[in-house]
Amino acid sequence: MTKDQPSPIRPTDDEARLLARTLLTEARFGALAVSLPDQTAPYVSRVATVAIEGAPHLLVSELSLHTKALTTHPDCSLLIGEPEDRGDPLTHPRMTLMARAEIADKASLKETWLEAIPKAKLYYDFTDFVMFRLTITKAHLNGGFGKAFHLEASDFAN
Template sequence: MIYEHITMRKTAIKEAKDLCQKHKSAFLSTLSSNQKGFPFSSIAQYIFLDDNHFYFFISDIAQHTKNLIKHSELSFMILDDGDVADVENARVTILGHAHKLSRDESRAQIDQFIATHEKAQQYAMLGDFNLWRVVVTRVRYVGGFGRAFWLEKGEWY
C-alpha cells in the first residue's frame, strides 16, 4: 500500500512537470498592490527549465510586476488542452515566490525564453523587461477525477 502511494505521487510529479513543459503560458495571480487584499489575475508567458524553476520575462510597468515588487507571493495555473469547462481537464497550480534577476545574471535564461517565445526578442530590446525566477513552495496537480495531489517543495526539486 505504501509503495502504491509513493508510485502514485511519483507519477503525479512526472505528469505535472510534463504538463508544465508542454505549455508556454499561465494564468498568473499576484497580490494586488492597489486593491489591498485582492488577488490580481493575468496571463503571462513562461519557460520551465531543467532546474525545475519557472521564469517569467515581464515588463516593469505591467500590473503583475508592480504587484510582485511589493509581494513576492504568487500562484499560477497551467491548464491542459482539453475543454476549459471540463472539471476533469488536467491542470497544475504553482504556489511560490518570484524574484527579479538582473539582466547580467539571467542572460542565458533570457536567450532560452526568446528561443521559446520568438516575439520576446522585441521585449528584450526594451530596457524595462526583466526575468523573474519562481521558487516553488507547493504544487497542486489535478490529473482528472480522483487524481488530485499536493506536491511539496522537496518533491518538486
C-alpha cells in the same frame, strides 16, 4: 468532508510527480495571481512562462500591475495546463503552483527563453522587461477528474 468521507486528495506518487513536471516543462503561458499593494482581492494576469532548471520563469514588463505587485509582495500563484481540443475542460490536467518570485538574470537566460518562445525576440531586449524566477513552495495538481494531489517543492526535483 466528514470522517466518513474519504479525502479527495490522493497520495502523491511517481506518476503524479511526472505529470506535474511535464505540465511545468510544457507550459508556455499561465494565469499569474498576485496581491496588489492597495487591494484586498487577488489580481490575475496571463503571463508567458518557461521552466528553466526546474523553475518557472516569467518575462514581464515593469509597466504591468503584476510586476509591480511581485516587487512589493513576491508570494504568488501560477495556474498552468490547457485543455485539449476535445472533451470537458475540467477533465484535463492543470496545476496551481504556489511560489515566491525573485529577479533573475535576464541576459543569461535570453537564448533559452527565445528557443521556447521565439516571438519574444520582438520585445525581449526592451529595457522595461524583467525576468522573474518562481521558487515553488507547494503545488496542487489536478490530473483530471478525481485525480487531485498535493505536491511539495521536492516533488519537482528530477
